[in-house]
Every structure is written in C-alpha cells, then in structure tokens.
Amino acid sequence: MHIELRSDTFTKPTPAMREVIAGAEVGDDMVGEDPTVNALEARMAELLGKEAAVFNCSGTQSNQMAVWTHCRSGDELLIEATGHIANYEAGGPAALSGVSVRRIAGDFGRLDIEHLEGQLRRPDLHFPPTRLLCLENSTNLGGGRTYPLAQLQRVGDWARSNGLKLHLDGARLFNAAMARGDSPKQLAEPFDTVSVCFSKGLGCPMGSILIGSSEDMARARRARKLFGGALRQAGIPAAACLYAIEHHIRRLADDHANAKLFATEISSIPGIRVDVAAVETNLVFFEVDPTRGTAVELAEALRQRGVLLYPAGGVDRLRACTHLDVDREGVLTAAAALRACLAAGFKGIANARGGY
C-alpha cells in the first residue's frame, strides 16, 4: 500500500458515494433529459450565483469550452505564465479554437493590475485581438495559492473596463473558498464563466462543470458537442458530484491542515526547502538541494519507501497533494520517509523517471 500524494485526482469513490451512484436516476443528457445532471447543473448555477451550467468530462474540457465560447479564431487570451490552460491542456486554445495564448509572469500563479497594465494590444491590423483573461483559483503550479477577494474584484473591473471576457479556472474553487472563508458565489462573481472540477478534492470518479450566463452556456453546450463530449446517461457520475457537494466540501479543511502539517514536518529536513507560510490549500511545493540529487531521483527514492509524489518542473521542485484518501498519520509517515531518503542519499538511484 502506497501513501498517495501525487494528486487529489487519485481519490477513489467512498462506499457511500458508490451507493448513490448505483441508485442514480438517469436519462439522455444530450437532449436535456437526465434529471440528475439537470439537478447538478441547477445546484451549481445557484451555488455560484449564475444562470446556467454545463456538466462535462474534465477540467480541461470545461476550460476549452470556455475559450471557444468567448473567443473567435485569431483572438488571443491572457493568462499567468504557470496557468493550466496555457501549459497542461495539450495546446487546446490553438488546436480547438484558433486562439493564441500570451503568458504573463505574475505572483505564485496570480495576476494583479500591475502585471496586466501594458499587456493589452491596441487595435491594429497586425495584432491578434485580446479577447479573454483567464485566472486560476486556487493556483496549481503557482503553489496552491488563492486570491484575496479584493484582488479578484480589482482584476475583474480592469478586464471589464478593457472589454475583455473573464474566465476562472476553478478546478479547486472549493479549496480556495475554504482557505479564505469566502463563499463560492463571492469568488465567482467577477467572472463571466467559471469551471469547477469534481474529480479532484471533492473525490468524484470524474466530472467537471462550466457555469455562466444562459447565453454563454448555450454556446458552451455547442462546444461540448463539437469536442465530442456530449453525454448520455451522465446521471451516474453526476449523482456522485451532488453527493460530494453535500459531504466533501467541509472536509477540505482537513486536507489543508494535513498539507500544512506535511510542510511543517519537512521544513526541518536538511536539504529540503519549503515555505510553510505559503501553504494555503492542499498543495505543498518544495525544493531539494540539487547537490543531493534531482527531484526525479528523490521521487523514485520515496516511491521505493511507499510514498508517491510528483516531481514538479525544474531539476529540484516536487509537489505533494493532500486529499480525502490520505489522513494525518499518512502525512506524518510520508514526511518521515522523506527524512529517511535525505539521510540515506538518493543521487543516481535506478529507475528515476519524469513527472508532472
């Protein structure tokens, strides 16, 4: 048995969730007749204070539906340099919507006016029209950081006053809400569209949702069909999502406490560098002193001691992610394994392979 800290996407449905899935009422969602999907879409639209929602397969699909909804071929979107849409969605904006991506260096994956000022292109035949601004909350590669509400409102006002549409990649929106004590509705308010994942911290086997105005969601539904993602008896996964909204949101606080505990435990390990104060949600990024070995080698050494986590870009960076399938004891065991790896040495270990 491994301690799984690679991602919250590795969670397995609980027995109670499986029971709800087994009893789900279903219909053909392609024609709007799956009652469980309809209930989920209505619930999420209400939770986020928007008119409508479209259930779909994945966070990537939600985000790409949003890009297609807001942009036309030849347009450009702005995003922080580490953003998922720019780096981890297989070139989706270019491939699916003909949209180019401009990455802007921000602060732990977050953008503020100071980063955005001067990034808009003036109307000119030479330039792609800048159409859309995408933010991420909580950030992933940015370090699991969250936005203060005032910053979201400030950036939202800036985007609107410059004629931009605004999309939020809220794959871990409920983590952000939990960390800041804001409501999902408050976090969603500045945005035209918001994507939320059920298959991460909420522990569902699959599913994501895009939320926004009725007009935008009609267009997003067309994108879902165009991208081959229209669904049939999707009440089966949707039932798990409804269950997770009721039972798996409040417990995200445990994941955040466990992430903080892990960071605190490893902060005293010689050769490991971690900013404990920067751990806001369920993601812990840390660096290994490269003279002791690479992040990839350290991940392999940990695997051999029963702990799984991802190398996270660069030669020295790793990521640990807490979730509902790892408890306090697991986190303490993982930290002890990391201490043992550093003490024993791992440079040149066999089988080291790439990561996230």
Ligand SMILES: Cc1ncc(COP(=O)(O)O)c(C=O)c1O
């Ligand atoms: C911030 C963020 N957005 C989007 C996604 C994409 O989700 P999926 O893997 O379901 O496509 C992820 C996945 O890790 C993510 O971390």
